[in-house]
Amino acid sequence: MKIPVMEVFGPTIQGEGMVIGQKTMFVRTGGCDYSCSWCDSSFTWDGSSRSELLEAESIIEQLKKIGGDLFSHVTISGGNPALHKGIAELVDLCHEQGWKVAIETQGSIWQDWMKKIDDITISPKPPSSLMETDYEKLDYYIKQLEQSNMSLKVVVFDDKDFYFAENIHTRYPQVPFYLQIGNEDIATTDDRALLATLLKRYEWLIEKATKSLVMNDAKVLPQLHTLIWGNKRGV
Numbered sequence: 001m002k003i004p005v006m007e008v009f010g011p012t013i014q015g016e017g018m019v020i021g022q023k024t025m026f027v028r029t030g031g032c033d034y035s036c037s038w039c040d041s042s043f044t045w046d047g048s049s050r051s052e053l054l055e056a057e058s059i060i061e062q063l064k065k066i067g068g069d070l071f072s073h074v075t076i077s078g079g080n081p082a083l084h085k086g087i088a089e090l091v092d093l094c095h096e097q098g099w100k101v102a103i104e105t106q107g108s109i110w111q112d113w114m115k116k117i118d119d120i121t122i123s124p125k126p127p128s129s130l131m132e133t134d135y136e137k138l139d140y141y142i143k144q145l146e147q148s149n150m151s152l153k154v155v156v157f158d159d160k161d162f163y164f165a166e167n168i169h170t171r172y173p174q175v176p177f178y179l180q181i182g183n184e185d186i187a188t189t190d191d192r193a194l195l196a197t198l199l200k201r202y203e204w205l206i207e208k209a210t211k212s213l214v215m216n217d218a219k220v221l222p223q224l225h226t227l228i229w230g231n232k233r234g235v
C-alpha cells in the first residue's frame with residue numbers, strides 16, 4: 001500500500017519530546033486532517049509541495065540510500081502519518097532491519113499499527129492553533145496505548161495554551177508529559193534573532209511550569225533543532 005512521502009532526511013537528532021537528542025532518520029508524510037495556524041510543516045498539506053507515492057520497500061531503500069548504515073532509529077512525522085494505512089508495513093520493515101520507530105501525531109485518527117511503534121508522541125493542539133480537540137477520540141487513543149511507550153506533548157504560545165496543557169496533563173496523569181515552546185516566526189532566516197526570541201520564550205515557559213502545581217512532574221523543552229538550525233528544512 002503506497003504512502004505519500006514529502007521528504008526523507010537524516011541522520012539528525014530528534015529535536016523534540018520524549019526522545020530528544022536521539023540520533024534518527026525522518027520520514028515526513030504528506031497530508032493532514034488539521035491546519036494549525038502556526039504549523040511549521042504546512043508544506044505537507046497546503047498544496048505548495050508535492051508528495052511522492054512510495055511503497056514501504058522504496059522508503060526503506062531511500063532511508064538506506066540517504067542514511068547509509070549511520071542510524072538505527074526512524075521517526076515518522078508529517079502532516080499526520082496516522083492518515084496512512086500503509087505505515088503498518090513500513091514499521092514492520094524497519095523492525096526487520098533492526099531499527100526502532102517513533103511517530104509524531106496529534107491523536108485525531110486511530111490506526112492499529114500505532115501499537116507497533118516504539119516511541120509514540122501525541123500532541124493535542126492548544127487554542128492558539130485554532131484547532132478543536134475531540135476528547136472522545138483522544139480518550140480512546142490513550143486507552144489503546146496503555147501498554148505502549150507513549151507521551152503527550154503540548155506546544156504552548158500563550159497563557160490560554162498553558163491552561164489547555166494543564167487540562168490535558170490532568171486528564172491523563174499517568175502519561176509522561178512534555179511542554180514545548182511555540183515558534184512564532186516560522187518564516188524568518190535571521191537565525192540569531194530567532195534564537196534570542198526562542199530562548200526568551202523558553203525562559204517564560206519554564207517560569208510558568210515552575211509556578212504550576214499541575215506541572216510538578218512535567219518536562220519543559222524547546223525545539224532543539226530550531227535552536228541549532230533555525231527554520232531550515234530537512235534537519
Ligand SMILES: C[S@@+](CC[C@H](N)C(=O)[O-])C[C@H]1O[C@@H](n2cnc3c(N)ncnc32)[C@H](O)[C@@H]1O
Nearest residue numbers: 038039040041078079080104105106123182183
Ligand atoms: C509538524 S507536526 C507533525 C506531526 C503531527 N501532525 C502533530 O502535529 O503532532 C510535528 C510537531 O511539530 C509541532 N509544531 C508544529 N508547528 C510548530 C511551531 N510553530 N512551534 C513549535 N512546534 C510546532 C507540532 O505540535 C508537533 O508536535
Ligand SMILES: Nc1nc2[nH]cc(C(=O)O)c2c(=O)[nH]1
Nearest residue numbers: 013014015016077104225235
Ligand atoms: N530534528 C528534528 N526533530 C524533529 N522533531 C519533530 C519534528 C517534526 O517536524 O515532526 C522534527 C524535525 O523536523 N526535525
Ligand code: SF4
Nearest residue numbers: 032034035036039079
Ligand atoms: S496537526 Fe501537525 S502537521 Fe497538521 S497542521 Fe497541525 S502541526 Fe501541522
Ligand SMILES: [Mg+2]
Nearest residue numbers: 040041077223
Ligand atoms: Mg518540525
